[in-house]
Amino acid sequence: MSVTNAKEPWWTISADTEELHPRWSGIFHRNLILKASRPGLLTIPQVRSKISKCVDCNVLTDQPAVLLIEPETPVPQVIPSNSIVPVGDEGGSVALANVLAAEEPTTTSISEGIPTENLQKSLKPPRTLNVLPDQRMSLAKRLAYLLQPPTNILASALGPLEWHATLFPYQQEGVHILLSQNVLLLADDMGLGKTIQAIAALRILAVQHRMEAALVIVRASLLVQWRKELRTWSPELRISTVHGTATERAYQWMAPAHVYLTTYETLRSDLTNNPVSPPRRRTWDVVILDEAQQIKNPNAEVSRKCKLLPRKRAWALTGTPLENRLDDLASILEFVAPLRDGETPIRFQPNAAMLEKHKQLQLRRKKSEVMKQLPPKTTSRVDLSLTDSQMESYKKAEEQGILQLRGMGEEVRIESVLELILRLKQICNFCPKTGQSAKLDDIRERLSTLVSEEHRALIFSQFVDKQFGVAAVADALKEFAPLIYTGSLTSSKRNDVIQAFKNDISHKVLVISLRAGGLGLNLQEASYVFHFDRWWNPAAENQAESRADRIGQTRPVHVYKYVCEGTIEERIEQILSEKQMLFDEIVDDVSIDLKTRLTAKELFGLFGLSAPSKAKPSSKNSTALPDYTTMSGIEFEQYVKNLLERKGWTVETTPPTRDGGIDLIANRTVEMGVDIKLYIQCKNHASPVGVETIRQLNGVLPKHQPGSRGVVVCPSGFSADARVFANDREILLWERQQLFDMSG
Amino acid sequence: MPVPFRDADEIEELGSAAYLKVVAVEDGVTYRGALFLVNARGEPLEFTYNSIETPNTYLWRKEDIRRHATRKLTTSLLSTCQKVPKLVICLADEIDHTLFCNEIHLSIPICRVAYVNEATPHSPSEVQTTIEDPQPVHLFWFPGKPADESTEHRLINRLVTSGLLLEPFNRAIIGIKEVYSPSTT
Numbered sequence: 001m002s003v004t005n006a007k008e009p010w011w012t013i014s015a016d017t018e019e020l021h022p023r024w025s026g027i028f029h030r031n032l033i034l035k036a037s038r039p040g041l042l043t044i045p046q047v048r049s050k051i052s053k054c055v056d057c058n059v060l061t062d063q064p065a066v067l068l069i070e071p072e073t074p075v076p077q078v079i080p081s082n083s084i085v086p087v088g089d090e091g092g093s094v095a096l097a098n099v100l101a102a103e104e105p106t107t108t109s110i111s112e113g114i115p116t117e118n119l120q121k122s123l124k125p126p127r128t129l130n131v132l133p134d135q136r137m138s139l140a141k142r143l144a145y146l147l148q149p150p151t152n153i154l155a156s157a158l159g160p161l162e163w164h165a166t167l168f169p170y171q172q173e174g175v176h177i178l179l180s181q182n183v184l185l186l187a188d189d190m191g192l193g194k195t196i197q198a199i200a201a202l203r204i205l206a207v208q209h210r211m212e213a214a215l216v217i218v219r220a221s222l223l224v225q226w227r228k229e230l231r232t233w234s235p236e237l238r239i240s241t242v243h244g245t246a247t248e249r250a251y252q253w254m255a256p257a258h259v260y261l262t263t264y265e266t267l268r269s270d271l272t273n274n275p276v277s278p279p280r281r282r283t284w285d286v287v288i289l290d291e292a293q294q295i296k297n298p299n300a301e302v303s304r305k306c307k308l309l310p311r312k313r314a315w316a317l318t319g320t321p322l323e324n325r326l327d328d329l330a331s332i333l334e335f336v337a338p339l340r341d342g343e344t345p346i347r348f349q350p351n352a353a354m355l356e357k358h359k360q361l362q363l364r365r366k367k368s369e370v371m372k373q374l375p376p377k378t379t380s381r382v383d384l385s386l387t388d389s390q391m392e393s394y395k396k397a398e399e400q401g402i403l404q405l406r407g408m409g410e411e412v413r414i415e416s417v418l419e420l421i422l423r424l425k426q427i428c429n430f431c432p433k434t435g436q437s438a439k440l441d442d443i444r445e446r447l448s449t450l451v452s453e454e455h456r457a458l459i460f461s462q463f464v465d466k467q468f469g470v471a472a473v474a475d476a477l478k479e480f481a482p483l484i485y486t487g488s489l490t491s492s493k494r495n496d497v498i499q500a501f502k503n504d505i506s507h508k509v510l511v512i513s514l515r516a517g518g519l520g521l522n523l524q525e526a527s528y529v530f531h532f533d534r535w536w537n538p539a540a541e542n543q544a545e546s547r548a549d550r551i552g553q554t555r556p557v558h559v560y561k562y563v564c565e566g567t568i569e570e571r572i573e574q575i576l577s578e579k580q581m582l583f584d585e586i587v588d589d590v591s592i593d594l595k596t597r598l599t600a601k602e603l604f605g606l607f608g609l610s611a612p613s614k615a616k617p618s619s620k621n622s623t624a625l626p627d628y629t630t631m632s633g634i635e636f637e638q639y640v641k642n643l644l645e646r647k648g649w650t651v652e653t654t655p656p657t658r659d660g661g662i663d664l665i666a667n668r669t670v671e672m673g674v675d676i677k678l679y680i681q682c683k684n685h686a687s688p689v690g691v692e693t694i695r696q697l698n699g700v701l702p703k704h705q706p707g708s709r710g711v712v713v714c715p716s717g718f719s720a721d722a723r724v725f726a727n728d729r730e731i732l733l734w735e736r737q738q739l740f741d742m743s744g
Numbered sequence: 745m746p747v748p749f750r751d752a753d754e755i756e757e758l759g760s761a762a763y764l765k766v767v768a769v770e771d772g773v774t775y776r777g778a779l780f781l782v783n784a785r786g787e788p789l790e791f792t793y794n795s796i797e798t799p800n801t802y803l804w805r806k807e808d809i810r811r812h813a814t815r816k817l818t819t820s821l822l823s824t825c826q827k828v829p830k831l832v833i834c835l836a837d838e839i840d841h842t843l844f845c846n847e848i849h850l851s852i853p854i855c856r857v858a859y860v861n862e863a864t865p866h867s868p869s870e871v872q873t874t875i876e877d878p879q880p881v882h883l884f885w886f887p888g889k890p891a892d893e894s895t896e897h898r899l900i901n902r903l904v905t906s907g908l909l910l911e912p913f914n915r916a917i918i919g920i921k922e923v924y925s926p927s928t929t
Contacts, residue, residue: 010851041824139923146922147780147788147915153907158878160906162787207787410869678862 022106134503148208151179155204164232167200168193171369175200177363182313183336184584185292187364190319190449191378191528191558195229198288198317198641203234205286206258213258214286217278217306221442222290224383225564228262234259242266242278252279264294264302271305275341283310283341292316295335296328307335307345314338319449321362326350330360334363367453373515375551379559384438386564390431397423414741415647417603424568424610426468429461429533439562440476443530446560448481450528451508455555456501460544462516462535464488470511473532479506487516501525514544523547527555534561534569540730571606600741629717636674636684637663640713643742649678661696675707678732683714691722698729715739757785758899762829764821765916766814766838773798775810776924777817779825780916784902788915791811792821793923810848811840815847822848831855833903835913836884841867853896856884857909875904 108326155175157166164564167175171193178184178201188194192639196489198216202314205211218226230239240257242249243266253260253270262270271279280641287309289295295303314336322329330348337346348354386394401420405412431436443459450457459477463469464486474482485497494516502525510526514535535541541561545627549557563569600611641651641664650668664680681697683689694712701710710731718726728732763780774797781790796817798809818839832850836858844854845867858864860880866872870884883889883900890896903909 010828013819013847014847014849041790041826143919143922144788145789146918149782149786149793149908149911149915150786153911156907158905158907160902160908207785540769 019409135621144209148210150612151204152175155200156205161203161207163200168370170365171197171200174363174365175204178315179204181361183315183361185316185318185321185332185336185358185362187318187321187362189365189367189453190446191556192365192367192370194317194319195226195290195333196233198290199230199233201315201646202259202286202288203237206234206237206288211258211267211285213260213282213284214288214289215284216259216261216288217264217267218261218290219294219445220265221384221438221440221445223261223263226290228381228383230259230261242270250278253281254728256675263305264306268302268305272307279305279309280341283312285311286315287311288314289314289316289318289335292318292326292332292335293320296331298327298331298334303331303335307339309339310341311339319365321358326354327535330354333358333361351663364653376553377546377559378556379544379561381561381563382442383563383565383570386428386567387431387436387438387441389434390427390438393431393433394424394427397427398568398607402609405607405609413647414600415604417607420607421572425533426463428564428567428569429463429468430472432467435472435476436476437472437476438564439532440473443473443532443564444477446528447477447509455528456505456507456526457509457530458523458526458544458548459509459511459530459532460541461511461532462514462519463533464516466715470513474509474511477509477511481506482509482511483507484511485511485517485521489516498523512539512544512547517544517547521547522550524550527553527557529557529559531559531561534563534573537573568606575602575606629683629686633682633684637682640664640680640682643739644678647742661693661700677708678711679708680711680713683712685714685716688717688719689714689722690719691725694718694722694726694731694733695730696726698731701731713739755783757788758895758902759830760789760827761899761903761912762825763912763916764818764832764834764839765913765920766817767917767920768810772806775813775817776812776920777821777884778916778920779800779818779821780823780912780919781827781829782908782912784899784906786903786906786908789918790825790827791919792824793920794820794824795924796820807818811842814839814840815843818848828852830888833857833900833908833909833912836864836866836882837862841865841870841884841886845869853888853890854886855900858882858884875909878907879910881909889907 064176085153088709116501149160155167155172157163173186174186174194174197178186178197186194186197188197202211202214205214216226216230220243225243227239227241230237238256239257239259239261240252240255242252242260242262244252246269249266249270266281271277274280274449287306289306289356295306297303316336318332319333327350330350333348333354334346339345348357349600385391401423405416405420408416426432440603447457454538459473459482461469461473464471466475470484471488478707483497485494485499489497497510501507501523510523512521529545529548531541531544535544545557547560549559563573604611626639628639632641637653641653644651646665649668652665652667654662654665659683662679663682664678666678666680668676679701681693683693689712692715697710697712702708710729711734712726712731713734715736718733723733725731760781760783763782764777765780766775766777774795776795777793779790779792780788794817796813798813804812829852831853832844833855834857836856839856841856843883844850844856845926856864856866856870859880860874860882863884864884866884867886870886872891873883873885875881875883885905890900900909
């Protein structure tokens, strides 16, 4: 920002400005004598200016000058003097938070459905402060705080901060209360966005210069998720994720950041008796404990260490503050208090006084209370880190797979890449050696909360086997009495499963094969849907979610989609987002689809490989393909059969007169024992195939056969309605390009 | 050491807007003023303030005294202000068009804001535009409306869309009250 240039002033007084004339100048003829002194100037420091203190300020003159016009009169103080004057210690902003909050309508935005009275009773938002002036704080500093943008403007969707999405009214209220209460136990029901509220409050604090550094402590499995949410909801803030080896952590603690994100385990390691151990080296402006039930045991080392953190604000987030005993709650409440450096953490006994304190400190909204504000369906992507053993297996499998691909040289096929992807996706579900699963750990944690709130859930997976799929998930979640629904069940057995889930509430979870249960079922008894692995097919995923999100559903539906950080899941997700493509069908066990959506370069690029020239599609070469229209129908079938056989498929030709529309049946067992069967109809028409042909094939496809797909092959392409029909029924359409790819 | 925000460059590029606020004290002789600079996100950058007392006399017309006091206040505020804003925003019912059209010349655009349902005297040399959302207001620009792609235009747009066209005036009042509260003085 430029500073006034003395040579070229940006303002001047007009030369012909008339001085003020007395009304009867001829009679009195009085001159105006000005006694001027310098006016006051407060320069509000900017964080970006890298000044030494973000809340300190610089005043040119302590007392503003008064410009007088004679005759001089004493300065009356008739501006109402009950203006807000902040109080608080010089070094902190504790009381200033209240001062700022006093200017803000902390509860005016409360809308229907929120238990306003309870909130106000228990939390007493400081709206009517009339605090006494505190001369310990300089005028400049008081102004620096008072002149910050008000919270209601900052939290508003139309305000100067761009929010990733509009905060619901109850969330805005939560943010206001977090900002006005330096200590809070935010105990909203799961799915109401405690994380987002906390991040929004952090962002506003930082923008208002009321926070220099915050510490957020989360479960290891949620580290990735929190980092992503922080980047999404507070893009200006710099984040240091403290996680890794001791050397890395030493650097991460020192890195300049607004938010330090770490895990309970890391905190336990890094917070020692040494008062200059990294987490104790400073007084944190905010400390947030996510899933605060982690410190429910007051005697656990991690509980004691969390409470030792020097902090001005303490926010605990949990959907289940009271799991079993009052002692649990007491331990959490012991954290929900500021702690100055050198002070001893408070201790609570589980008694009436503690319960009264709990009422004052807790903000809890239930879904039923804010349901009117919620959309019918909320979808969340959950980013997770693989467990150590999963990561080890994953890396090993990936390295081996890449070596194999490289070893194939120019003979490498796209199908080999797809098989590797399939293998890696399975490891993202479960470690093949230990059976560990980050996704399962997260689901189990969430289910514990959900079940206590009488919710029920659907879990979808594309795999059905006992090692990586539906059976493995159900086996690991026995405590929730899961039921299994897969294509291998008989029709009557499937019906029994559905009825059992509907009628017996002891079954909290239904684990479903996406292909078998993605369509047609009415499962409004569940209001939570988990996609254990990604289909990368919005239509198919939506269909699955619609089992719960349909007419008759009385509660908002929450959908969680898992993506493992640093894995093939994340890489493919990223490519697809970048391409902004809507996938009709995508990599699954019938892996041919992916190459119709991603180029060979992108597929090989997933593993840092260059696509061999053979694998690269080329529009020029595609014109060199044979003229299919000159072939007879049987010749064309034979041509397609040869292509598939070259790719490792076992192909059976159906009898010409009894094919029911199916010309070829192709079988293949990919690695990991997944059987794939394609029912193929070949059409070498000169013009695009219409919808009737697709309908015909759809009519003869075997139903409920896992791993099977219908395919219509026509080099001339397909009509628009044929594509729509095929898309809805997940029938594959192969055109000239696919044939070219297979011939490569 | 404070840490710079990640979007600092973008905000820096848009510069600052100066909100000129003049408050008449209830005694009828004192005027207080502030020039409050905020950036495109509404963050305060600079707060210049001053007070002026006028003779409580019948020698001058009240309106003349007010205009004269406003000019003196504005002059003192501008002379003290250290940063050069991209534009100055003031309320049309507080600041006459003569102040910036005739008496004080600025090298940056002046924007006087008036509610549409109020009759506002303005100079023929001012350019009038109207904003409907979030609340309908007239903007009187002198010497002219900033060009569409100019930084000034982007800045005012950002302020309008962020609900910051008028809100900083409230903060300026809070600042003035704080400065001249009995505990301070």
